[in-house]
Amino acid sequence: MATLHNKFGAIIQDGISEGQRFALSSDLWRYASTSTHCDLLITMQFSNNDVENKTSVMWLVQQMREHEPNLRIEVRYHRLNSCYAIYLTADYKSLLKGAELCHIKKAIKSKFGGGMRDFSFEEAQFFAGVEGKNTFLSPMERTIIVKQMVDMMRAGKGGLTLKLPRRTISFTEGTAIVPRLISMNVVQNVSALHNTEFLKHLQQKWVFSIEEQPIEQVKDYFGTEIAMYFAWLGHMTTALWFPSLLGILMWFLGGFKYKNNPGDKQDLYQLISDICFVLFAFFNCIWSTIYLEWWKRVQAELAFKWGTYDATQDSYLQDPRPAFQGDYLAPNPVSGRMEPFYPAWKHTVVRYVITYPITCLCVVGMFLAMLAIFTVQDLADFYFGDSFFFHWICYLPMIFYALMIVISDKIYRRLALILNDLENYRTDDEYEDFLITKIVLFQFVTAFGSLFYIAFVLRDMKRLQEVIRGFEVTDRVEMFECISVPGLQKLVRFSPMIISGKIFFLNGKIS
Template sequence: MKEENDENKDFSAHVMLQQKLGCIIQDGITEGQRFALSSDLWRCASASPHCDVLITLRPQQNKQILKELVLWLHDIIKKSEPHFDIKIRHHNLTNSYGLYITANYTSLLKGAELCHLKKPIKPSYGGGMRDFTIDEAKCFQGLEIRSNFLSGMERSMIVRQMLQMIKAPSPGGFLFRPISTESPHQILVPDGGTLLVSLMSQKVIENMLPLHQPEILADLQKRWVFALFDEQPLEDIKEYFGTEIAMYFAWLGHLTTALWTPAIIGVLMFFVGGFSFLHQDKENTLFGDICFVIFALINCIWSTAYLEMWKRQQAELAFKWGTYELQTDQFLEDPRPAYKGECLKPNPVSGRLEPFYPPWKHMLIRYGVTFPLTLLCVSFLFFIMFCLLQLQDMADAVFKHSYYFKWIIYLPMIVYALIIVSGDFFYRRLAIILNDLENYRTDDEYENYLIQKIVMFQCVSAFGSLFYIAFYLNDMRRLQETLATLLITRQLTQNIIEIAVPFIIEKFKVARLTYQMTRSMSDHSLQRHVDAARKRKDTFQSTPSSELDETYSSSQDNNAEGVCENVESGSGELRLRKPNGSSLLSVTSSPKRLSSNSEAFELTEAELQALMTSYNRPLDDYLEMFIQFGYVLLFSPAFPLAASCALLNNLLEIRVDAFKLCNAVQRPFGRRVKTIGAWQKAMEMMGVAGVIVNCALIGQSGLIQRMWPDMPTSIQIIFIVALEHFVLAVKAWIDTAIPDIPFWIRIETAKVEHWRREAYKRESRLITGNDDSGRASPNMNESNSSNNFQSTSQRQNVPPPRSITDHSRFRRVRENRSCTPAGRNAHFY
């Protein structure tokens, strides 16, 4: 009887366990179905509202403070830039708010003058490219076509520049204190500091980004990302992402084309010359050594020719894109928004007041803090690498023939790889902290010194083990194996990390947030919202693009006065306008109007883009190609197939980077550059290092010892040094023989300079009054053209050009370059 009871209990427990497992599995299936169904909300996200710049706020636990904060920021921006159209929209995924900022055409044209944008001149006025100015607006081609004169990239760049010029009101201090609660939450901005930069550093603003333009992006992806064997559309890349991104892809394409030469020669050398380093017989060894030396010298000459030809193509692209004459003098550039000064002093060139930081403090931090810490980190990494490689050699000698403990041989290299990854992570953050501490005035200075710090660390981590094997162990066979392993492994892992990891993380993050947002909904309500999202997407895809463009152009230039509050049902959107002469909406009453609709679960592409990883500059992309260039140049004679591996990787890298920019990261703001910056100097230094290392490898190859066995070691060293100097002299000769700037560009720039001198002479005669007879007719012609343009500008909402008489042309440049929005408006209106 007792046994039967035990059996019944066991059977009941078994049944209960089965039921629980069944319930768990059923719940898992149900939740999985809800997860997949909720994911359709972001897969069928609605089109983003048209805007030039999107600012998203970081979510706050106190919703009332968040509402007051977004309206406070709206008021601050409106006071400084009253012609901005700002929409406040609730973001359901993050439970925060976004400010959708759009500038009207007139404000954009004024901003284009402030940003020194170069635009094409009408052929009747001489053609070419010139800095856009309001006074000579009628001279620029396509000004009347508002949708084409300024690209989306240029619009966002102008609006961002105008936003970053908003300064904190004097004397600074606490600018925001919530009045609806007694929370200590408050914002502190220093006197004269840039408002938006301070808010971003205090984690008040989470993102500031331009939104993608779906139709243009889809066409660009079709002709760029998915066209594997077609030429890159550099013009379209420049128009959409800016000259900095376009210059990077032009450089990457030029490097890929140049790699065909060493790749073909390397394949021939590898299969014909051997390069197995097994030293089978004297004849094959001598032939292999000769091929080794020839290939090393070819690589040195190839790198020099490649760099010089790139300088010419770089100059052509800069001239074509209107950045060739871009000013690079630090005193002619505005300080970067994060630049901190101890006081305000006039600029020695322009005379404008700007933050001032003592140069002696800058130099003290750089040479007293930054350089010692950088040298210490690099030395520590090299020491750890040396110890682990020594430990690996010891483990290899002890456990090489062991059956159970052979795995110990790989432990030092695993530890070394982990140290490299973690060391790069921490050192990069240390480099950014040190760079911020050095407080550079311009963006170019900041980036150049950051590149120096990062490149030093990366060179030790990437090439340190190869130098150890080549010149300490003197093992060419192991050098060949290690170089092939590092090059191929690094290329594969970086491509996966570069595109797959951020893409998967972003999709998983959006899916998780969407699932959390819809957990409180019933299955029927969720299905209803998903069906509505699918219907909206189908409706949007069937809407002609002309209707969307018409809506955009009519809404962005609406200058109607008065207060216009338009709350769209289900969208959580509020439009605020400032009436003429009246105060803005009070913070105490406005948050009530910002209450989001709990039943609205419409997601937009703007919300999804705001959750993506930001992409500020192509620093990591340049760094990846720079390390690859070092592998090809420094030690490729030991592994001639390095150039072939790099060529195949670059053919894929172009499309991987393009896909990343179009789909996996936020759209970056456009930036105007004339060169690839500090990377050009870094590549040139790598070319010099390649000559030294390749000549040292020739000495290590044993060719001289086998050809002249009785030659003393000292004479061999002198021979190698003489060979190195000879190759460096050939590099210098090639550098001089190939001009950096094509002849036709020098002619065109000379024409522009001639035009400037002639214009200055005419202006000087007008000012001195020596040519009274010649003053009337130009003014009369100018007046007639101004009247004709006025009627056109009224129809097209284009500001008419002001008359240019006497000293006005010379006063305009200094007046309109005011750093404060109030100063700009005082002169423009």
């Protein structure tokens, strides 16, 4: 009994120590000293076996030196969180060659016509500022290039093997090394070090200021994708002033008097209220149309200014995703370069045999759960609707429904990622397009299925108000974006479709 008690106490103590270590390490990165010569940081997963830690980090460093000999590599041991970190830096020549492969847009010198175009290493002298080794490429662009180098390191002919004390990790021919190590919990994270001074400057000029957003500085630091999103957010906030002011005016004219002056003039105030609602709905139709056209002009101007207006490419000209796995290596039909090949018929089989049935099952299951909760709501209204002490029970089904939507959304997002990875798409565009299709389909049913059913089938306005109120309790106003996995290039053209507080970015294309 004493031995069991000691073991149980040791387990609890180990759990407390592990929790303290993770709590400490999760906050340390904000205060970590940065290196001005680091373009990318790779942190290794913590392990109690020090031999395994050293073996994995040295094996990865050796692979990097073989695949990218021009990378400057520095290995450090972080004592506070007990893990190894690899600091990567590329020389200027390698960065310029990588900028061409990553299709990074740079400005042309005015004497050669100006404008923005994809960087070309052979024509580097035509680009403005190419002489400045420290200024031509922004830290964000340097990180993108180095991460592309790391992600595209693949196992050669015959594959690779990483032998650790407790397991062996195999890499088939053409498998991306770093993404495979991430999936096997050998590599913890691949990230960039922040510039704390510039972040403080952005905080003062952007977060703590009421002036116009510094979109250009946001673009230079975070990239065009994030800058375009915040440009839309600021534009949307400005445009919402018009329906907001009109809505307040309509409420005072049509709603306030009707609620506070019942009696002989009730019919007149009811008529005024109905007219206000109709006019407000008509205004929203016109406003939403004007807003969409207005935003298209603004986003086109920003995309043209940033050189990402016409950035569509043939899929065969794009590099395969780092996580893309092929059955064997085959020449690219356009470039002729050897790369992983995955038969198209396998995509079809996975979609129609696995993905589509599971997606339909989730959607139908969510709809049936919605009908079951409505049945419970009817029973609660019947038994407790007139009760003084238990009337609050009538609100529980809708609150439970709202919570169920939030939980099911999170579960389905993970499931959608698993299914998308199983489908094994070659390019990032294909991967994101099909992922968005899965998520939007489920989100549409969970967000609007109940509203359409109550409004147009049951025609119960009181219940419709209760459902919307339940959504408000759980903060159901969300934004869905076609933004990216880390390492992708930037979102350039998209059209927002606004439906009842939910924003979908459609037609998003990655350059």
